[in-house]
Amino acid sequence: MRPIIWIISTLCLLAGAAIARVGDGFGSVVPATLLATGFILGFSRFWPVALLAFLPIAGGASYSGWYALEAFDLLVLACAAGAFVAHDLKYRGSSPAGTVDQKPKAPLLAILMLAALLFLTAVGAWRGLSAVGWPTTLSITGNHLGAEAVLRMVRPILWLALLAFPWWWQWRADPNAAIQRLHLGWISGLLLCGLSVLWERLAYTGLGEFSADYRVTGPFWEMHVGGAALDAWLALSMPFALVMLATTRSRVLWALSGVAFGLGSYGAVVTFSRAAYGALAVGTVVTLVGLAWARRGRTTPPAATSVSAAITEPPCLLGLGLMWLVGGTGCLMVFPTSGYRGLLGFVGALLALPFVAQVCRGQGLKEWFASAAAAAVLSALGWSLGSWLPKGPYLVYAATALALGGAWLAAIWSPSPWRTVACSALWGVLVAQMVHVAAHWSEGAGLAPATMAATALFAMMCWAVMARQPWWHQGEMAWRWHANAAVGVSVVGVVLTSLLGGEYASDRFSAAGKAMEERQKHWKAGLSVLNGDLEPVLGKGLGRFAPEYQLMLLAEEGFRPGTHQPLVNDGNGA
Numbered sequence: 001m002r003p004i005i006w007i008i009s010t011l012c013l014l015a016g017a018a019i020a021r022v023g024d025g026f027g028s029v030v031p032a033t034l035l036a037t038g039f040i041l042g043f044s045r046f047w048p049v050a051l052l053a054f055l056p057i058a059g060g061a062s063y064s065g066w067y068a069l070e071a072f073d074l075l076v077l078a079c080a081a082g083a084f085v086a087h088d089l090k091y092r093g094s095s096p097a098g099t100v101d102q103k104p105k106a107p108l109l110a111i112l113m114l115a116a117l118l119f120l121t122a123v124g125a126w127r128g129l130s131a132v133g134w135p136t137t138l139s140i141t142g143n144h145l146g147a148e149a150v151l152r153m154v155r156p157i158l159w160l161a162l163l164a165f166p167w168w169w170q171w172r173a174d175p176n177a178a179i180q181r182l183h184l185g186w187i188s189g190l191l192l193c194g195l196s197v198l199w200e201r202l203a204y205t206g207l208g209e210f211s212a213d214y215r216v217t218g219p220f221w222e223m224h225v226g227g228a229a230l231d232a233w234l235a236l237s238m239p240f241a242l243v244m245l246a247t248t249r250s251r252v253l254w255a256l257s258g259v260a261f262g263l264g265s266y267g268a269v270v271t272f273s274r275a276a277y278g279a280l281a282v283g284t285v286v287t288l289v290g291l292a293w294a295r296r297g298r299t300t301p302p303a304a305t306s307v308s309a310a311i312t313e314p315p316c317l318l319g320l321g322l323m324w325l326v327g328g329t330g331c332l333m334v335f336p337t338s339g340y341r342g343l344l345g346f347v348g349a350l351l352a353l354p355f356v357a358q359v360c361r362g363q364g365l366k367e368w369f370a371s372a373a374a375a376a377v378l379s380a381l382g383w384s385l386g387s388w389l390p391k392g393p394y395l396v397y398a399a400t401a402l403a404l405g406g407a408w409l410a411a412i413w414s415p416s417p418w419r420t421v422a423c424s425a426l427w428g429v430l431v432a433q434m435v436h437v438a439a440h441w442s443e444g445a446g447l448a449p450a451t452m453a454a455t456a457l458f459a460m461m462c463w464a465v466m467a468r469q470p471w472w473h474q475g476e477m478a479w480r481w482h483a484n485a486a487v488g489v490s491v492v493g494v495v496l497t498s499l500l501g502g503e504y505a506s507d508r509f510s511a512a513g514k515a516m517e518e519r520q521k522h523w524k525a526g527l528s529v530l531n532g533d534l535e536p537v538l539g540k541g542l543g544r545f546a547p548e549y550q551l552m553l554l555a556e557e558g559f560r561p562g563t564h565q566p567l568v569n570d571g572n573g574a
Contacts, residue, residue, distance in 0.1 A: 005088045012081035012162070013039070016074045022140060034074040042082020045170060045181065051079060052185030056193045056233055057219040068140040068148035069155065076159045083166035114161060121157045121542070125150055128541030145550070149543030186240035187260045193218055193233055194263025201270060211503040216270050230271055235279035238264045239287045245484050246291055254480060258487050265491040269498040272508050292317045319471030320485055326350060326460060327489035330453045331496045334438055338446035342438030343493060345397055346453055349431045351486055352404060353457065354472040356427040357464035359411040359420050370421050375428030382433055386440070393440040397433040404430055431457050525552055
């Protein structure tokens with residue numbers, strides 16, 4: 001038994017009880033439940049999953065009125081207490097030296113960085129409290145102008161330092177499993193955040209309304225309109241979902257990651273935040289490059305306990321990137337004139353391309369000529385039939401897709417030259433019918449853009465069958481490559497159609513220059529309040545931006561930003 005661990009655990013529980021006692025917005029049942037739940041979670045190896053999953057939604061300030069602290073802090077303190085006790089009980093009766101010496105030591109650089117972070121936080125808190133005045137009583141229901149703002153800024157750093165020890169013990173015991181749980185936590189949090197955004201959109205605007213000037217806030221109560229906390233959470237969590245999509249063998253984890261990634265992409269779109277768009281684009285590129293680099297160096301990304309190496313080989317990653325790029329380019333060409341119908345036709349032909357190329361790579365020149373001739377004849381018949389029937393282009397496209405699926409299955413089960421000829425010919429007919437669908441819906445205006453998109457598909461098919469090495473996965477985990485391609489193309493399509501089909505997004509981008517000028521003005525104004533020799537280096541202190549910015553606006557522009565403050569009336573409560 002190590003007394004220091006039990007002392008830390010006891011202090012965490014006492015702090016949680018004190019917070020619950022001071023802040024009475026929840027009553028007594030909710031804080032007690034959070035403390036008990038957190039303490040039990042601390043004994044589980046999955047406490048990182050729980051904390052990251054509930055971080056966006058467990059604040060509860062809208063119900064409690066708390067500001068400096070949140071209900072989530074009770075969960076963190078109790079979870080840390082349980083994790084410390086669980087670690088001590090695990091090694092009770094064994095020789096710590098005999099076990100620890102065989103484990104990796106904590107990196108010195110990580111220790112120094114954590115110490116530096118804590119030191120700078122302490123300096124910032126000291127300066128902030130010195131400016132606003134040291135509180136005489138503990139209050140957690142204040143606002144961003146008082147000492148409560150300092151406490152609100154300090155607490156994330158304190159929780160990070162507190163949980164660093166239990167996290168390190170987990171990583172030391174099993175690095176791959178610990179990092180997998182970290183990924184799962186981020187993905188779970190992204191999923192819950194995306195569901196919150198979906199609920200908000202359903203309640204206020206509808207899922208497909210992209211012209212209304214409504215910006216979601218998600219589960220983050222601090223936000224007024226779009227941006228800030230929601231942007232940061234999406235930018236931080238979506239790369240974890242992307243890595244899990246590219247590495248996990250588990251179909252359940254893949255499905256969870258795919259849904260989370262899709263909901264996160266939709267949430268990012270409806271923030272209408274230019275910074276979020278840029279951050280997510282950069283994060284996606286960096287993640288894909290990192291996966292390719294990890295495979296190049298023959299290292300395995302530790303996102304899951306069981307990882308398929310082939311899926312992260314550079315050719316397969318290049319193929320995924322190509323599918324997403326062509327999908328986005330086709331969306332830009334087809335959607336503005338042909339709408340969702342033309343876009344769905346293009347996406348169907350694109351997703352079928354790797355399957356068809358897989359069975360057609362061994363075709364000779366004679367088979368290709370036969371395929372081209374059959375495709376030309378069948379396409380002409382399809383156009384004639386589609387022009388004659390009501391809703392003909394859509395019906396012919398659907399029939400061609402079904403026929404292509406049957407021909408592909410026949411070519412896979414019992415390969416023969418003529419089955420592959422039928423497969424490649426039907427794919428060509430599918431592309432031609434995509435052009436017909438686009439032209440029909442747009443009354444001719446979409447014929448030229450759809451023809452350009454079809455040309456890109458044919459060029460991509462030629463490269464696929466002539467390339468020295470396939471750029472799609474053909475092994476045991478082929479389902480995941482194709483599923484990732486479908487998810488990526490779908491997400492790119494949703495993002496681009498949302499931006500192209502809504503006036504508000506276009507207005508936001510057209511006003512980017514003016515917005516940057518405003519931001520530069522704000523940044524200069526913020527720097528202008530730093531005086532003396534130390535403030536340009538150390539700042540004015542944690543929690544001091546809001547009051548300084550308020551005074552500056554009042555002096556320069558004559559108005560005061562909104563704030564709030566709980567008031568207590570005699571005999572009437574708060």
